[in-house]
Amino acid sequence: MITIYHNPRCMKSRETLALLEEKSEEIKIVEYLKEPPTKQQLKEILAMLGISPAKLIRKTEPDYKNNFKGKDLTDEQWIDAMLEYPKLIERPIVIKGKKAALGRPPEQVLEIL
Incomplete structure (x- = not known):
């Protein structure tokens, strides 16, 4: 099972989803602006991506x-900011098992499939 945190209005997100569909894997699409990740899910995603x-x-x-430019926030504060403003979350994020990748460029997600 592959999960994609997707924004259908984003070209890179649509391109990544199309690439995943070509691989004919079972895909769970999470429109993260409608269904934001929980704090725990976001922490798990960050750990899988290996980034701050x-x-x-x-x-x-x-x-x-408008709210954060020039501010020096802690990791916890950035997580809280993403939970409050989900548009801040870079997209698309693809997860398979215990691995995750950002679809920027879309082909980058092939590394975890």
Whole structure:
């Protein structure tokens, strides 16, 4: 089972989903703006990605620019920010088993399949 944290309005997210569908794997699509991850899920995703919360932040989003730009937050504060403003979460995130990858570029997710 593959899980993709997906935003259908994002071209990279749609391209990554199409790539996964070509592989004909069973895919669970989570539209994370409608169903944000829990704090525990977000921590697990970060651990699987092997990155800090700040590295998962979309710095081009207005929510970032208006609320967080120039601020030095702790890991816990960045996680809380992503939970409050899910648009801050970089996308798409693909998970298979205990591995995760960001679909930027989409082909990057092939490493975990």
